Amino acid sequence: MSQQTLKTYPVWDRGVRLFHWINVLTIIGLLAIGLALMFSKEFGVSGDGKILLKAVHIWVGYVFVINLFIRLVWAFFGNRFARWKAMLPFGKVYKVQFQAYLEGRKIGQNVNFLGHNPLGRWSILLMFLLMIGQGVTGLILASTDLYMPPFGSQIKTWVAQDEASMALIVPGDRETGIDPIAYQEMRDFRKPYRTLHTYFFYLLMLSIVIHITAVIVEEKRKRNGLTSAMITGEKVFSEKPFDAD
Template identity: 40%
Template sequence: MTDNAIRVYKAWDLPTRLFHWINFLCVITLSFLGLVMLFKGEIGISGNEARIGLKVLHVSVGYIFAINLVVRIFWGFIGGRYSRWTTLFPGKNFKQELSSYKASSTSGKPQTFIGHNPKGRLSVLLMLLLLTVQMTTGLIRAGTDIYYPPFGNVAANHVAAEGVLPSQIMPYDSTGTDPDKMAELKAFKKPFGMIHIYTAYVLWLLILVHLFAVIRVDAGGEGTLVSSMFSGNKHLPREPEDQ
């Protein structure tokens, strides 16, 4: 293949592209609702009804986000070559791949990849890890804060006073609860709330880096990254390293 011959390669299968865009929409919506929750005082939202309403909305979108993420995790085992964990996780030659990619980037003729370049692999893995942390801590908070599935029943069962049915326990209402058990639940859920919020901060930062890197790589002649997440195809100007 000559230097100027652009070839088209099938990079992302349909489930991976669907995951990406559903995840994109969910993260924007969850981040927006999360920020409204964080700054509710400043924007004049008060009262338990509004607080619970916001959480229910956030958790409802969170379920779509969680299902989409779990499907992607499974797809990593059975999906197309460039979506698989085996392609994403660094192998035994990774150090060498990374340094030769870095050297090629500074030479003005960067290596090209059908899947992710070595730096991209690390950043995608980190993002998927943080998304999984958000999903897990979010589901635990949904259960322990507003008694929503999948852990809500266990939490309500734990705090219900003797003779009270878990279904009678309401969020932000101590009626029918055992104060000691309630204090235990409060102590248990606190670190998950902290992790949820600090992970959101790191995730927002990483998303900015991801956007910047994708645009830089696309404009730098390593192939059509942005359009490939719509069409599934990458147009590469040179022989890819991962064919």
């Protein structure tokens, strides 16, 4: 395939590209801090150090959640490849694309897609669901662990001995100003969310590994700028993609 036959097509708008790279950075940060917390005993992290790590983890988590929320909203306002119809594996357009994809596979012919291909849409759906689950459980844990937003004040009210005791309650101290029975109830409430948060983490890491592997394989096979498109916003093809205008 000669370079002269290639044509450039715009695909990812600035909103999608910003979300992608902010998401990458926050996930790397959350992964690093999360692993440090999981193995805090092995790393010899002190009690105060653990609280600091949790606080930083939560603040990075806020960036992750806000970025994810903006992306979900952007799916109503971005260009056509940023919208729900181009991301989710549902609808008439998806059925047509999936049929073309299957027919191409049967005869050994590549059917190129400018946006996500029909299988890639399932990967996107899975990753979004896992990120939403990770974000929601993380916000609950932030509130029940360090009494941080969005529900930290309500949790303090729950575990405090009385209204005056709320000012005495600080992260890491399980005694001062705390009703032990209410505190244990809160910890029991928190436990399933902590378990879910951990499993969402493992599943999200697995989905990311699969996603990166698929991108590398597709990039080597087609060489259409799949990776660089998240920087430039453009892909290159020798033939017009199935979903191009």
